[in-house]
Structures are given as C-alpha cells and as structure tokens.
Amino acid sequence: MIGVLSNLMIPLLVLVVIGYGIKKKVAVYDVFVDGAKESFELAFTLFPCMLGMLLGVNLLLKCGILDVIFEWTTPFFEFLHFPVQLLPMAFLRSVSGSTTLAMMNQFFAEYGPDSFIGRLASVIQGSSDTTLYVLTLYFGSIGVVKSKYALKAGLIADFMGIVASIIVVQLFFG
Amino acid sequence: MNLIWAFFIIISIIYSLCTGKLDSLNTEILNSTKDALDMVMKIFPVMALWLGIMNIASVSGLLKKMSNAVAPFLSKLFPELPKGHESLSFIASNIITNMFGLGNAATPFGLKAMKSLQTLNPKKDTATRSMITFLVINTSGVTIVPTTIISLRMMHGSANPTEVVLACILATSLSTIGAVFVDRYYARRDKKRDRRSI
Numbered sequence: 001m002i003g004v005l006s007n008l009m010i011p012l013l014v015l016v017v018i019g020y021g022i023k024k025k026v027a028v029y030d031v032f033v034d035g036a037k038e039s040f041e042l043a044f045t046l047f048p049c050m051l052g053m054l055l056g057v058n059l060l061l062k063c064g065i066l067d068v069i070f071e072w073t074t075p076f077f078e079f080l081h082f083p084v085q086l087l088p089m090a091f092l093r094s095v096s097g098s099t100t101l102a103m104m105n106q107f108f109a110e111y112g113p114d115s116f117i118g119r120l121a122s123v124i125q126g127s128s129d130t131t132l133y134v135l136t137l138y139f140g141s142i143g144v145v146k147s148k149y150a151l152k153a154g155l156i157a158d159f160m161g162i163v164a165s166i167i168v169v170q171l172f173f174g
Numbered sequence: 175m176n177l178i179w180a181f182f183i184i185i186s187i188i189y190s191l192c193t194g195k196l197d198s199l200n201t202e203i204l205n206s207t208k209d210a211l212d213m214v215m216k217i218f219p220v221m222a223l224w225l226g227i228m229n230i231a232s233v234s235g236l237l238k239k240m241s242n243a244v245a246p247f248l249s250k251l252f253p254e255l256p257k258g259h260e261s262l263s264f265i266a267s268n269i270i271t272n273m274f275g276l277g278n279a280a281t282p283f284g285l286k287a288m289k290s291l292q293t294l295n296p297k298k299d300t301a302t303r304s305m306i307t308f309l310v311i312n313t314s315g316v317t318i319v320p321t322t323i324i325s326l327r328m329m330h331g332s333a334n335p336t337e338v339v340l341a342c343i344l345a346t347s348l349s350t351i352g353a354v355f356v357d358r359y360y361a362r363r364d365k366k367r368d369r370r371s372i
Contacts, residue, residue: 018230031229039219039221050213051206053179063202065189114333126338128313128349129312134313137281139288144292146300149306149361157350168344
C-alpha cells in the first residue's frame with residue numbers, strides 16, 4: 001500500500017504541476033527548459049565542494065583507523081547494551097549515507113531484516129539524513145563558507161536521532 | 175567545518191603512514207576525484223528535471239498557493255523571513271517531498287530554498303539563522319515513507335517490510351523536535367555573542 005503510494009507520488013506531482021500550469025496558461029515547455037538550465041550552474045558550483053568532502057570522508061573510511069577506534073570503544077557500548085555490530089553504522093550515519101546503506105544491506109543479508117539488528121538498522125537509516133552531505137550540498141551551492149554552529153547542531157541532532165531510534169525500536173519490537 | 179576536514183585528512187594520512195598502507199592511500203586520494211564527479215553527475219540530470227518541473231510550479235503560482243497553506247506553521251520556525259517570501263514555499267516543498275522519501279526531488283527544492291534565503295543574507299559568506307534552522311531540520315530527516323529501506327527489506331524477504339515505518343516516523347519526529355531545540359539554543363547564544371561584540 002505504502003509502496004504503491006510512493007510510486008504514485010512522482011507521476012502525480014508531475015501531472016498536477018503541468019496540469020495547473022496549462023490551466024494558468026503558462027508556456028509550460030519553455031518554462032521547463034528555462035528552469036532546467038539552472039542545473040548547469042549548480043553542477044559546477046557543487047563539484048569542488050563534493051570533491052573536498054569526499055576526499056576527507058574517503059580517506060578516513062579507508063585508512064582503517066575507524067576499526068581500531070570501534071574496537072577500543074566496544075566494551076563501553078556493550079555495557080550500555082547497544083548492539084556493537086551497529087556501532088560503525090551509528091557513527092557513520094552523519095558522514096556517509098552510501099556507506100551506511102551498504103552496511104544496512106549487509107545486516108539484512110547476515111541477520112535478516114526482521115531481526116532486532118535488522119530493524120534497528122532500518123530505523124537508524126530511515127530516521128536521519130547524512131548531515132555532512134546535506135551541509136556540503138546546501139551551503140556549497142550558495143557559496144557560504146562560514147557555517148557557524150550548523151555542523152555542531154546537526155551532529156547533536158543526529159546523536160539524538162540514534163538514541164531515539166534505539167529507544168523506539170526497543171519499545172516497538174523489544 | 176575547516177577543522178573537521180583537516181582533522182579527517184591529517185589523521186588518515188598519519189595513520190596510513192604508521193601502518194604502511196601508502197599504496198591504498200594514493201589510490202584513495204585519486205579515487206575521491208572520480209567519486210566526486212560521479213556524485214555530481216548522478217544528481218545533475220535529476221536536478222535538471224526537477225528544477226524544470228519546479229519552474230512551472232513557480233511561474234504558475236502553484237508553489238505560492240502551497241506555501242500559503244503551511245505558512246503559519248513555518249513562520250514560527252523561521253521568524254525572520256518576511257511573510258509570503260518565496261523561500262518559504264521552497265522550504266515547504268522541500269519538506270513535503272522529503273516526507274515522502276523522494277530525496278532526489280527534494281534536493282533541488284532545498285537548493286532553491288537556500289538560494290532564496292541567500293538573497294536576504296547581508297553577509298554572503300556566512301550562514302544565517304534561517305539557513306541553519308532549515309539545514310538542521312533537513313539533516314535530522316523528516317521522512318515518513320523511507321522508500322529505499324522498504325524496498326531493501328522487501329528484497330531480503332522481510333515478512334513485513336513496512337513494519338519499521340511507524341518506528342521511523344516516531345524516531346524522526348523525536349530527532350527533528352530535538353534538532354529544532356538545539357538550533358534554537360545555539361541561535362540564541364549566537365545572538366548574545368553578536369550583541370556583546372558590538
């Protein structure tokens with residue numbers, strides 16, 4: 001049901017927008033092309049920002065230091081009854097969305113999507129967005145370099161999201 | 175941001191030096207350029223499509239109509255935006271499309287919202303309070319229908335792929351409410367600091 005609904009959303013949105021445009025006697029095709037042109041400028045401004053962010057994130061992910069950090073902190077999280085397998089995912093959710101999506105896929109294959117870990121991974125992935133990516137994208141596109149407290153606030157919110165996910169999953173499925 | 179970025183890179187390089195994994199470090203540095211291009215190339219065509227569709231919505235006045243519906247709610251979250259400003263309608267569209275899990279469609283709205291907020295910004299290189307509020311709401315996630323997750327769960331043979339939806343909604347609401355409070359706290363502190371420096 002929900003799957004059908006979200007499949008319907010995009011065609012419906014396009015239909016409504018174009019239908020409304022015709023009704024208001026807008027030159028829909030010309031206006032469409034005009035709007036689409038903006039994407040060139042956007043792609044050019046975005047590339048350097050993406051490059052910078054990915055350089056930092058990729059190096060950190062691939063150099064192996066994270067495995068060491070996770071190993072160190074494992075006893076602490078075991079003490080908190082947090083499933084340790086999910087630790088890298090919880091930590092990286094704000095940094096790299098594609099990495100955590102791959103991790104979630106891995107958990108589904110390994111433990112099954114209906115296991116506690118599978119469910120918690122789903123909620124962690126689904127209840128939050130990749131803060132670092134959104135920040136780079138949104139501020140990069142308009143050339144804002146001084147982001148003030150944005151990153152701090154975003155990361156704290158992410159942390160609260162993880163905590164909320166754990167509590168909610170335990171309440172729902174525990 | 176600058177500090178974190180430098181920290182990521184420096185610590186990775188030093189660690190790689192210590193563990194002697196220089197080969198993979200070299201490829202990783204070069205791979206990042208390709209990844210960045212891939213990423214831009216992936217969002218570029220979709221963005222062109224939605225920017226086009228959105229332009230129709232904007233010219234025809236549909237966007238304005240939509241935003242009027244949610245304006246009272248949004249003006250509480252973004253008190254310094256002038257009433258009926260176009261950024262409000264972009265913010266509204268971004269949040270609505272995000273709720274349905276249409277991240278690809280939501281991003282161009284978000285970028286338009288940022289651009290529109292930038293026109294109100296007196297210091298072009300510095301983020302305004304509204305920008306940060308918008309960003310924090312976005313990063314905390316407002317998804318009601320997490321489409322990717324549902325389809326992945328389906329693929330792995332879940333007995334009930336959508337059973338996590340309610341949990342996601344609850345968790346995301348909690349984190350978004352939390353995010354707004356954190357944002358408020360920092361905004362207030364920031365304002366105080368500004369006043370003191372004058």
